[in-house]
Amino acid sequence: MELKTPIYDYHVELGGKIVPFGGFLLPVQYKTGVIAEHKAVREKAGLFDVSHMGEILITGRDALANVNMLLTNDFTVMEDGRCRYSPMCNEEGGIVDDLIVYKIKDECYLIIVNASNTDKDFAWMTAHAFGDVKMENISEQAAQAALQGPLAREIMTRVCRAEELPEKYYTFTREMEVGGIPCLVSRTGYTGEAGYEIYCAAERGEELFRLLLEAGKDLGLIPCGLGARDTLRLEAAMPLYGHEMSDEITPAEADLGFAVKMNKDDFIGKKALEEKGPAARKRVGLRITGRGIAREHCDVYIEDRKVGETTSGTFCPHLNHAVAMALLETSSASVGTSVSVDVRGRRIEAEVVSLPFYKRA
Amino acid sequence: MELRDNVKYAKTHEWVKELGDGVVEIGITDFAQDALGDIVFINLPEVDDEVVMETPFCDVESVKAVSDVYSPVTGVICQVNEELADNPALINESAFDAWIIRVKDVKEHEDFLSAEEYETFANEEA
Numbered sequence: 026m027e028l029k030t031p032i033y034d035y036h037v038e039l040g041g042k043i044v045p046f047g048g049f050l051l052p053v054q055y056k057t058g059v060i061a062e063h064k065a066v067r068e069k070a071g072l073f074d075v076s077h078m079g080e081i082l083i084t085g086r087d088a089l090a091n092v093n094m095l096l097t098n099d100f101t102v103m104e105d106g107r108c109r110y111s112p113m114c115n116e117e118g119g120i121v122d123d124l125i126v127y128k129i130k131d132e133c134y135l136i137i138v139n140a141s142n143t144d145k146d147f148a149w150m151t152a153h154a155f156g157d158v159k160m161e162n163i164s165e166q167a168a169q170a171a172l173q174g175p176l177a178r179e180i181m182t183r184v185c186r187a188e189e190l191p192e193k194y195y196t197f198t199r200e201m202e203v204g205g206i207p208c209l210v211s212r213t214g215y216t217g218e219a220g221y222e223i224y225c226a227a228e229r230g231e232e233l234f235r236l237l238l239e240a241g242k243d244l245g246l247i248p249c250g251l252g253a254r255d256t257l258r259l260e261a262a263m264p265l266y267g268h269e270m271s272d273e274i275t276p277a278e279a280d281l282g283f284a285v286k287m288n289k290d291d292f293i294g295k296k297a298l299e300e301k302g303p304a305a306r307k308r309v310g311l312r313i314t315g316r317g318i319a320r321e322h323c324d325v326y327i328e329d330r331k332v333g334e335t336t337s338g339t340f341c342p343h344l345n346h347a348v349a350m351a352l353l354e355t356s357s358a359s360v361g362t363s364v365s366v367d368v369r370g371r372r373i374e375a376e377v378v379s380l381p382f383y384k385r386a
Numbered sequence: 387m388e389l390r391d392n393v394k395y396a397k398t399h400e401w402v403k404e405l406g407d408g409v410v411e412i413g414i415t416d417f418a419q420d421a422l423g424d425i426v427f428i429n430l431p432e433v434d435d436e437v438v439m440e441t442p443f444c445d446v447e448s449v450k451a452v453s454d455v456y457s458p459v460t461g462v463i464c465q466v467n468e469e470l471a472d473n474p475a476l477i478n479e480s481a482f483d484a485w486i487i488r489v490k491d492v493k494e495h496e497d498f499l500s501a502e503e504y505e506t507f508a509n510e511e512a
Contacts, residue, residue: 042423063449252423252449316427317447340447340449371429
């Protein structure tokens with residue numbers, strides 16, 4: 026049985042095409058279609074309902090010690106109002122989930138996790154909790170909207186006090202009003218574009234979504250679905266759990282080494298990662314040069330030798346060609362390598378290119 | 387959903403139009419293009435390829451997914467709409483004008499649905 030986000034009824038009213046995703050019923054697209062929605066975010070602005078994301082609150086005197094043990098990144102030196110990305114590993118060094126930690130204040134951390142992993146993550150975290158710490162899964166209490174695109178700031182200033190908006194990437198303002206609704210607003214997103222993620226109480230989620238859409242209408246703001254969310258994150262080469270990451274893929278393989286601090290005293294998975302040494306395979310970008318689109322789980326070859334597998338792939342509306350991400354053996358992963366991808370029995374040509382595919386100017 | 391009375395429909399969401407002299411034109415329905423979303427690639431067959439009833443002859447990719455297009459008839463392809471290779475979005479713009487293949491020597495065909503029957507069928511699937 027799929028859950029509905031607090032904004033569900035409004036998606037239906039807007040003509041959203043509803044599909045099950047991560048245990049929720051969400052719009053994959055609206056009447057405008059994925060390409061128009063994708064382009065709106067690159068050129069103007071788009072609004073996403075991301076209320077399905079999970080929120081876990083960790084508080085208590087040992088909150089920091091728990092966060093540092095659970096996650097691979099280091100949270101020791103961190104100012105209030107900052108966000109920090111991290112994988113969470115299992116004992117074997119595989120990835121349980123990837124998430125973002127918001128430091129509300131000392132002894133109080135808000136962790137945003139993937140919708141489909143919320144229950145698994147919460148069980149994992151509580152199973153490894155120690156000392157004076159309290160962990161709460163508050164996912165059902167929160168609604169979340171993502172306003173993304175070059176005009177996101179201008180739209181926000183119409184419904185809130187501009188000076189309260191977080192300026193720097195990966196910072197947030199904990200208590201501010203957006204159209205009169207108490208919200209937490211962060212300078213984060215999953216599109217490769219500037220923008221905000223806005224959290225409020227679940228019961229005011231629809232009101233927030235409506236007023237943001239209304240505020241940006243004349244600037245070209247449109248609601249966007251999961252389809253555009255996926256093409257945008259792929260174009261920006263942001264990894265997605267279950268694709269570029271899994272409990273059998275290490276952070277180094279997923280090219281997330283920047284968020285693994287091996288000089289920390291300890292964290293779950295550290296020992297296994299030390300023993301593994303350099304990654305034998307690596308996440309790379311593929312530009313499809315032949316005709317066709319490679320999706321996930323297509324075998325990648327150099328001549329007749331299999332060198333890896335794609336993890337995600339799509340046609341990129343902004344770039345106007347197909348791309349894929351793939352896990353390739355490290356020796357075949359250098360930029361410029363020519364490969365072919367087996368797409369339903371047909372080989373199509375591709376080239377290893379540097380990531381991201383798209384970078385905001 | 388747009389429907390046209392001058393074509394017949396297959397349950398796999400293709401339309402078939404008789405052009406005379408035993409030649410038929412095949413495309414996908416408006417309902418199908420709407421379900422697929424923005425079409426960005428079409429893997430076209432070639433002239434002289436044989437098509438077999440209830441068997442895929444081509445695939446179309448939208449941003450979201452790939453989908454096979456089934457032939458509602460058995461015969462031989464005599465023409466391919468090459469324009470679609472460069473501009474597959476023509477199918478989204480007007481599914482009934484954007485034919486994919488023309489087939490000659492039709493030996494066999496499915497039990498087609500009328501526009502009205504197809505509408506009922508598609509609504510039940512939706």
